[in-house]
Amino acid sequence: MTTNPPSGAMPNGDELSAWLQAVAAHQDRQAFAAVFKHFAPRVKAYLMRLGSPEGLAEELMQETMVSVWRKAALYDAAHAGVSTWIFTIARNLRVDQLRRKGQALGADAGECDADALEDTAPQPDELLSIQERETRLRDALRQLSQEQAHILRLSFFEEHPHARIAQELGIPLGTVKSRVRLAIHHLRRLLGALEP
Known part of the structure; x- marks a missing residue:
């Protein structure tokens, strides 16, 4: 069982990592709820800053958080912080979505918009x-x-x-x-x- 940070406090990296490890090890729903509450609005805002319309940003944020739930066991704190790992998932999902859209355009127009596939990760x-x-x-x-x-x-x-x-x-x-x-x-x- 996890604990939330004190009222008004933002979780630190150790707390975020502990929550993610609880999700990975025990499918801890309370820990995932804490991760979701912290990251969902930030991921959506990040995707919107990258140019995704609000509806698409919401959809990609949901996909990101589902991936976090499913892939929590793959997270390795030695390679990246929780924030970096989650934002990378979001960026990759956005790039995949743009590629699908670009491939559909490429089939019709004969070319893909290379600018849409630009790496925009922090x-x-x-x-x-x-x-x-x-x-x-x-x-x-x-x-x-x-x-x-x-x-x-x-x-x-x-x-x-x-x-x-x-x-x-x-x-x-x-x-x-x-x-x-x-x-x-x-x-x-x-x-x-x-x-x-």
Whole structure:
């Protein structure tokens, strides 16, 4: 059985790896739910940044997460981080989809769109930079008060609208908005202090 990170905290690489190992070893549904919750919106956003329309990005994200469930035993922490492994699966599925589309076009038009098959995976230095930013963000979030971390988690990580947060916390909408602004301001100051 796995545990989720504390409220408002992003999971670190060790936690992500432990969840994936639990999925591989025991088909742990709770661990997979944690992996899915963390990666599904990020994978979809990544695919959309690469130019996939929202509907296709959603479909490819679902395929990616099904592959993560089925292939969890193939993950090797010695070769790549969990994020790198999952985003590589997503990129490969997108390339496969573009190739299928290109082959169909090639049969009709006699050629394949080579630009559509361009390798758009993040480069190792870019992945390292992303991991460093995520580490700084996790460190900064840990320094926020519990109230600030909670309201940011609801607003940004769980993507609740401010009106819903106000209802859940039993506070006025204006208070939610001002608390979110204050928390973001504090987080920015903390991130500035953590810059290397």
